[in-house]
Amino acid sequence: MRLPLIPPDQLTAEQKPLYDDMRKGIASNFNAFKVEREDGALMGPWNPWLHEPKIGRAIWDFTLAMTAEATLPDNVRQIAILVVGARFDAAYEIYAHIAVAEREGMTPERLSTLTADLKPADLSPEENVAFDVAYALSRGGVLPEPVYSLAIRTFGQHATNELIYLVGLYALVSVTLNGFNVPVPERE
Known part of the structure; x- marks a missing residue:
């Protein structure tokens, strides 16, 4: 792993709202697999997105739109x-x-x-x-x-x-x- 996982207590002011939104969305849409470490640090693609919160926010919004607006079975x-x-x-x-x-x-x-x-x-x-x-x-x-x-x-x-x-x-x-x-x- 090239980017360290970010524990919630080490999030910046810019990362924290994205983290909170991701956790909320993950809980309702991506709950069939392990997505966070015991301390709450997000794994998977969410961790890299948190490292670059402006880009991560855009990708996360795209992900949410693709989930919320899904019409394909x-x-x-x-x-x-x-x-x-x-x-x-x-x-x-x-x-x-x-x-x-x-x-x-x-x-x-x-x-x-x-x-x-x-x-x-x-x-x-x-x-x-x-x-x-x-x-x-x-x-x-x-x-x-x-x-x-x-x-x-x-x-x-x-x-x-x-x-x-x-x-x-x-x-x-x-x-x-x-x-x-x-x-x-x-x-x-």
């Missing part, structure tokens, strides 16, 4: 997030979203295939499209027209936009985690 979202995490080999992202997907009933076989950066054979039509969009975008370049057109037919324009933004958000999260070598807490 969560199974579709988790497929896309795991595809991105596997592509970037972002250990904490994979750890966190395996926990979310397990809580929602995703099978170990599907999780194993997704985290191996492969396409599971048992995806629903919607999950299949989410996989293809996330897979193509996380490799760089323009999203191929057949993939984009299928996403529009499957989800409509608004939800396709959401899916593209979701892939972008989790690419940012993955780069943050990898850039700062954020470790994975032990699973209980």
Whole structure:
């Protein structure tokens, strides 16, 4: 880990409101995995965001908007997030979203295939499209027209936009985690 965790009693006046907002949002939206140390220091991508609170606030607001305004079903979202995490080999992202997907009933076989950066054979039509969009975008370049057109037919324009933004958000999260070598807490 390249940035030390910040205990709550060591937060600056600029970091404290962001920390409080993150803890509130984490408690209601990101509670399937370990996000803080015993002393209250935030782990995962939240710690790097706290180190740069102006940038961290913008990323956190984007994260909250993507959560609060979600229209895609969560199974579709988790497929896309795991595809991105596997592509970037972002250990904490994979750890966190395996926990979310397990809580929602995703099978170990599907999780194993997704985290191996492969396409599971048992995806629903919607999950299949989410996989293809996330897979193509996380490799760089323009999203191929057949993939984009299928996403529009499957989800409509608004939800396709959401899916593209979701892939972008989790690419940012993955780069943050990898850039700062954020470790994975032990699973209980």
